[in-house]
Amino acid sequence: MTRYFKVQIVFFFRLIIGIIFIYASWDKIAHPAAFATAIGNYHAVPFGLENMMAMVLPWLELFVGVCLVAGIMVDGAAIMCILMNIVFIFAISQALARGIDIECGCFSVSKEGGENIGLQTILRDIAYLAMSFVILYRNEKRLEFFPKPV
């Protein structure tokens, strides 16, 4: 893919995705048990592995978000961001296809702030996915501190 994305757009997307991921990780780190239930509701993770996923995924979201905002290991963070969004899109799609009506567990896992999954959730994740690709295939490495751009 040609590397033609403007520096400002890339930095803007880095900020957006980074802040969204940091925000999304917050409530899940605070409530691991509720998040494990939310993952379990998707019925996509076998052998009760949803608990381990609930331990790791929020922290991964947090670190990826911090890296994108701070300009550290942006390449790796963008790749992880792409992978996570693909997993999210897959999980939500299969739940919708099977007709199970569940809470998203995307930003909030406590009962009050929960939103249900739907087409809009998939579209939102596709938008994040597109932004992550723009970040990965950026033209210039501006405002990045590690590894030092050559």
Added chain:
Amino acid sequence: MDIRTPLGQSVFLLLFSCIVGFGSNLVRGDSIPWIAPQIEIAESITPETESNEPVLAAISLSQAKNLFDDGTLFVDARDDAYYTAGHIQGALKTAFLMELIFTIEAIQDKNAPLVVYCGDPGCGDSEDLAYNLQDSGFNKLYVFKGGWLEWSKAGYPSERDQ
């Protein structure tokens, strides 16, 4: 692992998250178990409706047969085509959840026992349905893990849809 390459960075981020995630779960007060608990096999069951305590338990073939002989209602969680091809005698099919709920309520009380089954021990549809029914207020739910595979192999009463 070269942290200067994009792939190395992603692996580093993943490993680091694992370490922090697992580590923090070990020390925090509200930690969760490594593996999420599955539905346990019930040692003994009392199908009588005397106690109204909510039950959601897995049962074996012989326990399922006992419940069947007691006239307990069975619900088939599999798709229509499988149901038509053969199901436990008298079992209800699950086309739509709401329809199923109304059908069950027309037959019996929400505290009366219900057995849910699907194809074989590996399928998760019976558990999904059991949780959905529990959310809808049904109190005595038994998940027959062996499902149609064990039932038909044992030669217990079954029927085809006309």
